[in-house]
């Protein structure tokens with residue numbers, strides 16, 4: 774375990790050197806656990822599929838995708854501390870064979886192997902930065918689930934409104950298919 778912790782610290786520190794000029798596309802504002810499950814169900818995530826969470830925060834979507842849906846789950850997170858925290862949780866839960874976090878800029882990754890992509894970022898980032906990238910990279914049939922902010926130039930296959938998550942917050946989920 775001690776060795777795993779050192780690898781985690783070294784990994785996050787080394788990779789964070791690559792994040793220097795990256796743009797922060799949203800603040801950290803986590804999705805409630807009940808909504809995480811709904812996002813992955815809406816995205817039809819199946820065992821063995823590859824999923825990416827763009828801006829993975831504390832890793833909650835990646836963790837549920839690997840633990841409950843048995844997917845191959847990858848998060849991309851700019852914030853070094855959130856990367857460390859989520860990677861530590863993945864190790865603690867013994868999910869490191871099929872879940873990991875890249876500490877880097879989500880606009881600099883390759884998503885061409887994705888079956889599902891989840892996105893919870895601000896509208897400007899969603900429409901002007903992420904959409905052109907996903908248009909270029911995603912293979913045909915890839916599903917995308919966006920939370921609260923839609924992709925204006927794409928037509929959703931399904932929209933799910935959650936009026937109250939039990940804590941007084943409402944949410945809207947959008948499902949797209951490339």
Ligand SMILES: C[S@@+](CC[C@H](N)C(=O)[O-])C[C@H]1O[C@@H](n2cnc3c(N)ncnc32)[C@H](O)[C@@H]1O
Nearest residue numbers: 797798799801802803804828830850851878879
């Ligand atoms: C609204 S939070 C969503 C967190 C998580 N996906 C969830 O739904 O619980 C957005 C996250 O994106 C991260 N982020 C913002 N800009 C980024 C970038 N350029 N590359 C990678 N992560 C970024 C933030 O640090 C934050 O953790």
